[in-house]
Amino acid sequence: MAARTLFDKLWDAHLVKPQTxxxxxxxxxxxxxxxxxTSPQAFAELRTRGLPVRCPERTLAxxxxxxxxxxxxxxxQPVYASEEAAAQVGELEKNCAQFGxxxxxxSSEHRGIVHVIGPELGATQPGMTIVCGDSHTSxxxxxxxxxxxxxxxxxxxxxxxxCLLQQKPKTLAIHVDGALPAGSSAKDLVLHIIGxxxxxxxxxxxxxxxxxxxxxxxxxxxxxxxxxxxEAGARAGLIAPDETTYAYLRNKPYAPQxxxxxxxxxxxxxxxxxxxxxxxxEVRVDASRVAPTVTYGTHPGMVVALHAPVPTPASLQERxxxxxxxxxxxxxxxxxxxxxxxxxSCTNSRLSDLRDAxxxxxxxxxxxxxxxxxxxxxxxxxxxAESEGLDQVFRAAGAEWREPGxxxxxxxxxxxxxxxxxxxxTSNRNFEGRQGPGARTVLASPAVAAASAVAGCIADPQSLLxxxxx
Ligand SMILES: CC(C)[C@H](C(=O)O)[C@@H](O)C(=O)O
Ligand code: SF4
Numbered sequence: 001m002a003a004r005t006l007f008d009k010l011w012d013a014h015l016v017k018p019q020t021x022x023x024x025x026x027x028x029x030x031x032x033x034x035x036x037x038t039s040p041q042a043f044a045e046l047r048t049r050g051l052p053v054r055c056p057e058r059t060l061a062x063x064x065x066x067x068x069x070x071x072x073x074x075x076x077q078p079v080y081a082s083e084e085a086a087a088q089v090g091e092l093e094k095n096c097a098q099f100g101x102x103x104x105x106x107s108s109e110h111r112g113i114v115h116v117i118g119p120e121l122g123a124t125q126p127g128m129t130i131v132c133g134d135s136h137t138s139x140x141x142x143x144x145x146x147x148x149x150x151x152x153x154x155x156x157x158x159x160x161x162x163c164l165l166q167q168k169p170k171t172l173a174i175h176v177d178g179a180l181p182a183g184s185s186a187k188d189l190v191l192h193i194i195g196x197x198x199x200x201x202x203x204x205x206x207x208x209x210x211x212x213x214x215x216x217x218x219x220x221x222x223x224x225x226x227x228x229x230x231e232a233g234a235r236a237g238l239i240a241p242d243e244t245t246y247a248y249l250r251n252k253p254y255a256p257q258x259x260x261x262x263x264x265x266x267x268x269x270x271x272x273x274x275x276x277x278x279x280x281x282e283v284r285v286d287a288s289r290v291a292p293t294v295t296y297g298t299h300p301g302m303v304v305a306l307h308a309p310v311p312t313p314a315s316l317q318e319r320x321x322x323x324x325x326x327x328x329x330x331x332x333x334x335x336x337x338x339x340x341x342x343x344x345s346c347t348n349s350r351l352s353d354l355r356d357a358x359x360x361x362x363x364x365x366x367x368x369x370x371x372x373x374x375x376x377x378x379x380x381x382x383x384x385a386e387s388e389g390l391d392q393v394f395r396a397a398g399a400e401w402r403e404p405g406x407x408x409x410x411x412x413x414x415x416x417x418x419x420x421x422x423x424x425x426t427s428n429r430n431f432e433g434r435q436g437p438g439a440r441t442v443l444a445s446p447a448v449a450a451a452s453a454v455a456g457c458i459a460d461p462q463s464l465l466x467x468x469x470x
Contacts, residue, residue, distance in 0.1 A: 003274035006240050007171050007206045010146040010271070014129045016163055024165040030128040030145075032059045032158045034101070035114050036066055036092040037412070038133025042156035043095040054162045056100040060123055063089050063105055064113045065412045069375050069402035078106060081414025099159075112378025112404045115139040115346035119223065120380055122252025126241035126268040131158055136346050136428065137236075138229040142222035143249070144241035144271050146206070149230065169235045170280035172205035173273075176213040178288035183462050185356065186221035187348055187426065187445040189213070190228040191293040193285055195303035202234025205280065208273065209239050213287035219248040220350040227347045228428050231300040240272040292460065294333055295430045295443040297321035302430075306448065306460055307332050324432055325440050326422075333442065333458045339421035341372040341399075341453040342435070343446055345409035348426035349377030353446040354385050357426075358393040360450035360461045362468065365398050367456025372399035373415060375407040399453070411435050424452045 004012070011027070019025035032055075039061075046053070053059060066085035068078050080086035096103035104110040110117055115136050118124040126144035131137060133155040140147035150164065158164055174197075180189060194201070207229050209222075217225065222239050229237025246265055249255045256264045291305040298321040304310055312329045313319040322329060327336070343349070343357045354376065366372050374394045376382040382404055385391055391401045408415040409427035411434065417423045419438030426449050430441035442458065451461035 003277040005171050005173075005273040005277040005279060006144060006208055006238055006271055007146065007169075008277070010127065010129065010144075011168065013127065014146070019166075019168055024167050027129055027164050027166050029131050029158050029162055029164055030058060031118070031123060031130045032155075032162070033114050033118055033130065033132035033134075033137070034059060034061045034092070034155065035064050035132070035134065036088040038152045039095065039155055040088065040091045041152050042133070042159055043091075043099070045156040046099070046159055049160075051160045053099040053101060053159050056102075058162060059101045059159065060118065061092060061096050061101050061103040062111055062114050062117055063092065063103075063405075065406045065410060067403075067405040068413055069373075069405050069407045069415055071403060085413060109379055112376075112380065113346045113349065113406055115223075115227065116349060116377030116381070119143065119219070119248075120252070120378055122249050122255030125249065125255065125264070126245060127271055131164060135230045136227050138234070139223050139227040139346055141229065141237040142219060142226040142239050143245055144239060144268065146236060146238070148236040170205045172202055172207045172234065173279040173282045174207055174209050174285060175211040175282065176209060176285045176287050177211045178213055178286050179216065180213060180287045180290055183447075183465075184290045184292055185445040185447065186217055186224040188293040189287065189290050190225045191295065191300070191303045191443065192290045194228060194232045194301050195293070196285060197232055197283060199231060199299050199301035200233045202229060202232040205234050206236045206238060207232070207234045208279070209237060210273075214239055215242065215244075217244075218352065219244060220352045223350070224347055228300065231428055241268045242272075292445060292448055294448060294458065295441070296325060296327050296333055298324055298430055298432050300428065300430060300443060304333070306458075307334060334460065336442075336458045337422065338367075338370055338424050338452045338455075338457055340408075340417045340423040341366075341370060341449050342375070342408040342423055342425040342427065343449055344373065344375030344377065344407050345425075345427035346377060346406075347428040348446050349375060349381065349404075351381050351384050353426065354381070354390050355388075357446040357450040358390045359468065360447050360464050361397040361399070361454065362393050364454050364464070365396075366453045369456050370453050372397070372453045373402055373408055374399050375402045375415075376404045378404050397453075408435050411439075424449045424458065
């Protein structure tokens with residue numbers, strides 16, 4: 001057989017019907033993740049047609065986008081920001097009960113952001129096809145699973161048939177060699193990559209991240225990198241499974257156990273791209289040149305190294321973005337005044353991210369002008385962080401330690417910035433108004449975000465970390 005890439009192997013193993021000139025391929029879906037925003041209409045469609053869910057056991061639901069991150073009220077009930085949010089959640093609860101779907105709801109110890117809990121439970125596994133009505137489903141590609149976002153109509157198709165119609169995407173290998181410099185994180189790497197290839201650089205492709213710098217990343221870091229594949233326009237991001245993957249998954253609740261585990265690992269070991277496999281495109285990135293990186297504009301491709309000057313706008317659109325952000329070309333963002341700092345989202349809300357932020361904050365307090373929200377990606381992460389005392393570090397610094405959810409990443413739950421406020425955010429999208437009407441977003445790593453909270457302006461964590469060490 002001809003040499004195949006990781007993507008080819010995943011595609012071939014799930015192909016129910018190949019595509020023809022006239023019809024897309026039919027793919028079998030191993031795991032369907034659902035949340036409250038993109039599922040209601042899909043269930044309504046099932047009801048209209050009198051259809052059951054084909055594989056409830058392959059469907060996993062959580063509440064995340066519209067859920068409050070404040071504690072329950074005195075009656076033990078969540079306090080929703082709007083009727084609409086409450087209705088959306090209620091709808092998912094009802095649909096899951098009626099169609100026999102596991103829901104990590106309010107009473108579950110496993111609730112959290114969909115892209116955080118899938119991996120955490122071991123539901124996300126190498127070799128799988130995984131879909132969700134959510135663009136950041138690419139996160140799960142960190143495990144060597146073909147994982148991508150789908151629309152609400154497709155959510156209905158998958159619920160009804162456990163299959164999906166797909167055009168075969170092309171492959172793009174991003175080789176990342178060299179070592180990340182001390183002080184540069186996975187977030188800096190992925191922002192740097194998007195800056196290098198552009199927000200359309202991956203369009204029509206599945207990205208496979210490869211090379212020594214990728215292999216050196218932990219699973220949490222790999223998830224950060226795959227999470228943002230979609231921000232480069234890619235259909236999905238992939239990393240071949242290896243010992244790091246297996247060490248993470250072993251003994252997770254839904255991971256295979258005993259003999260099944262050994263069999264699974266033997267299969268997973270066959271998934272890596274063959275040595276002579278061909279990609280449609282290849283790009284090289286030198287990890288040693290990745291500095292702490294931030295966005296300065298209104299899409300995730302408008303990135304700049306923290307100490308480098310913002311480039312001169314090359315188009316009217318870029319000029320408008322700079323105006324909106326109140327950013328000046330020719331100057332770095334260092335020193336720009338900050339109103340809100342958000343640590344959270346499916347990009348950077350895992351334990352290692354919280355540790356990175358806490359390392360900068362330990363023994364310090366926030367600048368008086370800054371509001372800081374720390375929102376763990378899941379209840380499990382919240383509990384772990386508390387057992388390490390990270391919550392104490394955040395609270396002592398003056399930050400808000402909140403319940404898990406998407407929160408200010410998308411501001412659907414009432415956590416939002418005011419018009420004109422500047423948010424340094426560890427999330428993945430800096431679109432106009434995403435974190436509240438008129439709010440301005442600078443995407444950054446947890447360390448840069450935390451340092452900016454202390455300084456009250458965009459700041460480099462290095463000097464703070466050196467002081468801590470001394
Ligand atoms: C609400 C949902 C459909 C959306 C997505 O698809 O990604 C959200 O998660 C986001 O991050 O913008
Ligand atoms: S955390 Fe943000 S990016 Fe992730 S699923 Fe929620 S809204 Fe989307």
